[in-house]
Amino acid sequence: MAPLGDGGAAAAAASNNLTALAFVTLKHDGEREFMFYRNPSADMLLTEAELDLGLVRRARVFHYGSISLISEPCRSAHMAAMRAAKAAGVLCSYDPNVRLPLWPSPDAAREGILSIWKEADFIKVSDDEVAFLTRGDANDEKNVLSLWFDGLKLLVVTDGDKGCRYFTKDFKGSVPGFKVDTVDTTGAGDAFVGSLLVNVAKDDSIFHNEEKLREALKFSNACGAICTTKKGAIPALPTVATAQDLIAKAN
Structure with a gap:
């Protein structure tokens, strides 16, 4: 992380605990x-006192997922950070x-994920996640809008290589994706x-x-597309230049 400008200021060491691993198999x-x-692994044992x-x-932005909600003490640490x-x-x-x-179960996942849904300002979900959370067709806008709530600034649904859909209180639409040779969708x-x-932090x-939103989403679609062209999530992450190059070629 050091070359990216992250000095590890927020990292906490847990020398007596396991390091979580994810094994990915490709179709x-x-x-x-x-x-x-x-x-248990170290991330599951994070406490509020370590924050x-x-x-x-x-x-400028506090970004989080749902895995930290699965068990204590990490759930309480997550909630404390979110409240702060x-x-x-x-x-x-x-x-x-x-x-x-x-x-523990799909129902537990759905309940846990939705338990903090209305705390967010911005939510990004995949089409598969919309189907899971709503128990309905992700292509049906009514199902997508059932995830909307007053106070939410932006809801984005990613649709794989088709691009993404966006919803705000004032406007909605879609931005097409980019055609690439997909090798690995991880990341x-x-x-x-x-x-x-990154673009939101620069200009909310x-x-x-x-x-502005459509331009930002076009850039994000390009970044997501490029990430699928190589194996591995981190090695495949694009630079600004490679994303801009893909956009320029598509234009």
Whole structure:
């Protein structure tokens, strides 16, 4: 992380605990399946006392998933960090990142994920996650809008190589994806949401300006697409230049 400018200020060491591992198997079309080694692992044992809440309060964006909600004490640490962020006016960004093998049951996953749904300012979900959370067709806009709530600034649904759909209180639409030779889809969602949050952190008027939002989503679609062209989530992450190059070629 050091070359990326992350000095590890928020990292906590747990020398007596396991390090969680994720094993990824690929299908012929680049889609993946996960197996996990944890239970318990260091991330599950994170406590509120280990949090640097000052760092959380100084952030522009607090981004989180749902895996940290599965068990204590990590759930309480997650909730404490989220409360600190909200109280400080930090933008709260939620990517549920559904991983059913880690939860006791699908119903427990659905309940846990939705338990903090209305705390977020921005939510990114995949079409598969919409289907799981709503028990309905992700292509049916009524099902998508059942996930909307007053106070949410932006809801984005990623649709794989088809691109994404976006919903705000003032406008909605879709942005097409990019055609690439897919090898491994691992990390594509992270590349998408990470690149979008970079643009949000620079200019949060994106939530109110559809032209700016569409440009940001086009960039994020490019980042997600590029991430599928190589094996491995981290090695495949694009640079700004490679994303801009893909956009230019598509134009």
